[in-house]
Amino acid sequence: MKYTGKVHKVGDHIDTDAIIPARFLVTSDQKELGKKCFEGLEKGWVGRVNKGDILVGGKNFGCGSSREHAPISILGAGMPVVIAHSFARIFYRNGFNMGLVLLEIGDDVGKIKDGDQLEINAGTGEIKNITTGDVIKSLPVPKFMADILSRGGLVNYVREKVAKTQLSGVQD
Amino acid sequence: MEKTLAQKILQRHSQDELEKAGQIVLCKTDMVLANDITAPLAIDSFRKMGATKVFDRKKVALVCDHFTPNKDIDSAEQVKKVREFAREMDIVHYYEGGNSGVEHALLPELGMVGTGNIVVGADSHTCTYGGLGAFATGMGSTDIAAAMALGETWFKVPESIRVNITGNLDKYTVAKDIILYLIGLIKVDGALYKALEFSGSVIDEMEIEGRMTMANMAIEAGGKAGLFPADHKAVAYCLEKGFANPEEIFPDDGALYCREIDIDVTGMGPQIACPHLPDNVKAIDELLQVKVDQVVLGSCTNGRISDLRQAADIIKGRKVNKNVRFIVLPATPRIYEQALEQGLINIFIKAGAIVGPPTCGPCLGGHMGILASGEKCLSTTNRNFKGRMGSLDSEVYLGSPMVAAATAIAGEIIHPGKV
Numbered sequence: 001m002k003y004t005g006k007v008h009k010v011g012d013h014i015d016t017d018a019i020i021p022a023r024f025l026v027t028s029d030q031k032e033l034g035k036k037c038f039e040g041l042e043k044g045w046v047g048r049v050n051k052g053d054i055l056v057g058g059k060n061f062g063c064g065s066s067r068e069h070a071p072i073s074i075l076g077a078g079m080p081v082v083i084a085h086s087f088a089r090i091f092y093r094n095g096f097n098m099g100l101v102l103l104e105i106g107d108d109v110g111k112i113k114d115g116d117q118l119e120i121n122a123g124t125g126e127i128k129n130i131t132t133g134d135v136i137k138s139l140p141v142p143k144f145m146a147d148i149l150s151r152g153g154l155v156n157y158v159r160e161k162v163a164k165t166q167l168s169g170v171q172d
Numbered sequence: 173m174e175k176t177l178a179q180k181i182l183q184r185h186s187q188d189e190l191e192k193a194g195q196i197v198l199c200k201t202d203m204v205l206a207n208d209i210t211a212p213l214a215i216d217s218f219r220k221m222g223a224t225k226v227f228d229r230k231k232v233a234l235v236c237d238h239f240t241p242n243k244d245i246d247s248a249e250q251v252k253k254v255r256e257f258a259r260e261m262d263i264v265h266y267y268e269g270g271n272s273g274v275e276h277a278l279l280p281e282l283g284m285v286g287t288g289n290i291v292v293g294a295d296s297h298t299c300t301y302g303g304l305g306a307f308a309t310g311m312g313s314t315d316i317a318a319a320m321a322l323g324e325t326w327f328k329v330p331e332s333i334r335v336n337i338t339g340n341l342d343k344y345t346v347a348k349d350i351i352l353y354l355i356g357l358i359k360v361d362g363a364l365y366k367a368l369e370f371s372g373s374v375i376d377e378m379e380i381e382g383r384m385t386m387a388n389m390a391i392e393a394g395g396k397a398g399l400f401p402a403d404h405k406a407v408a409y410c411l412e413k414g415f416a417n418p419e420e421i422f423p424d425d426g427a428l429y430c431r432e433i434d435i436d437v438t439g440m441g442p443q444i445a446c447p448h449l450p451d452n453v454k455a456i457d458e459l460l461q462v463k464v465d466q467v468v469l470g471s472c473t474n475g476r477i478s479d480l481r482q483a484a485d486i487i488k489g490r491k492v493n494k495n496v497r498f499i500v501l502p503a504t505p506r507i508y509e510q511a512l513e514q515g516l517i518n519i520f521i522k523a524g525a526i527v528g529p530p531t532c533g534p535c536l537g538g539h540m541g542i543l544a545s546g547e548k549c550l551s552t553t554n555r556n557f558k559g560r561m562g563s564l565d566s567e568v569y570l571g572s573p574m575v576a577a578a579t580a581i582a583g584e585i586i587h588p589g590k591v
Contacts (some may be wrong), residue, residue, distance in 0.1 A: 060360060
């Protein structure tokens with residue numbers, strides 16, 4: 001899967017309250033949550049985002065609460081990929097489960113500036129900075145998580161198991 | 173291999189042979205938890221997974237505590253959705269009204285979690301049960317939905333950081349100060365993907381409620397879990413609460429730790445996490461006249477009976493400063509009842525505090541104590557991220573229950589020995 005888009009860069013230790021403040025957690029609707037994306041960082045932040053833009057964070061991106069609303073809100077805002085120096089553990093798991101592409105690149109994050117244009121190959125983990133010409137390779141995704149991704153996310157992965165153990169009718 | 177406490181508990185729940193940190197293992201879960209914010213999403217995922225029943229109706233807990241008593245129509249609708257699901261699945265542990273409390277105070281109190289358990293919850297402070305010697309960790313709603321359906325989940329086996337705590341605590345320094353000090357030392361990503369394992373003479377002497385306060389904030393250092401040895405104190409606590417068959421569990425001698433940290437608490441004194449990260453920690457005497465508008469005593473970190481007692485001892489016979497709103501939220505109905513019986517509620521009310529029902533409310537800027545722009549709050553809760561308790565232009569300082577009471581009296585953040 002390839003993605004091309006403009007970078008919106010945020011800092012280190014971006015917490016889930018910055019991504020989506022708790023007062024907006026009264027809905028599970030992706031579109032609604034998308035409208036409030038990063039409202040805890042700056043009022044009206046999401047206004048700068050065009051569909052397909054790329055979010056770039058620093059260290060420990062997504063720290064704090066376990067709210068799955070955080071990756072949902074980033075997706076709802078139209079950003080399919082997050083690149084960061086590193087991710088907080090719960091956010092990393094949630095991102096995969098929600099189908100948000102997460103690429104960890106360590107100190108190479110310094111080679112990406114706000115407003116840069118990126119081309120990303122999620123399959124190979126290669127990030128091309130079209131603005132600067134830099135090519136960055138992201139850390140490999142753990143095999144188990146790649147398996148989940150290849151099945152289309154955790155819901156599908158579990159669905160196969162549930163079908164075996166619960167003998168239930170599969171719902172959509 | 174010789175195992176850390178985290179690895180030992182994971183092994184007991186897995187058919188996979190644990191060989192090294194970093195390995196992915198599938199583990200059975202003893203308790204699976206969600207709340208009024210995270211359960212609705214989990215229910216959606218549960219249905220999409222094609223599940224029609226939970227793996228064990230006694231091992232799923234649904235606790236409505238964040239926006240309850242429901243703060244608006246949307247939050248009432250969310251609780252309604254959780255309630256209807258609980259009825260449909262015949263969930264034994266559903267809590268909403270007068271039986272509900274802050275989840276991480278409630279579950280241990282009801283004997284639902286205990287030594288050696290694996291507990292997963294759609295709430296990052298699920299790590300609290302590490303205070304009982306359980307492997308407990310927060311996850312997102314969809315992971316929790318999977319655990320609700322299957323009774324199992326996957327873990328990457330963590331490395332552990334061993335934190336050895338020794339020395340003598342003075343009478344104004346408590347568990348909260350030690351954990352704040354540690355987070356200040358290793359920073360908010362210091363335990364990323366790792367477990368914190370506590371040991372040492374201070375830990376041996378510490379009561380279970382203090383241990384839960386410390387385990388609760390493991391996540392603020394990025395930790396996957398914060399574990400205390402399941403010693404005789406943990407076993408006695410679990411037995412008293414009605415938890416079935418608690419047993420002592422310790423890490424293996426010779427287990428490998430990725431880092432060892434020694435902390436001597438002698439002379440430490442009260443610690444404060446200043447805005448806007450839990451690792452921006454200073455000794456209280458370094459703060460210069462920080463005036464506050466609000467003080468909150470409560471939450472899954474410090475809303476237990478020992479916390480209320482410590483605060484009440486400071487504020488007894490005194491008055492809340494006229495410029496301060498002092499909000500006291502006992503974390504569960506039982507704690508509320510104990511506080512009434514012990515005369516603590518009376519002390520708070522006479523001092524001019526606001527005593528509210530058990531709820532997470534203000535901790536996450538939900539309701540029951542939201543900050544306006546420019547306002548400052550000293551809180552016994554666990555996070556002080558920008559805008560956490562309200563306006564983006566407000567500030568939250570984190571401290572112990574004794575500091576909270578002293579601050580409520582003085583109107584500025586102050587050492588409890590000085591009021």
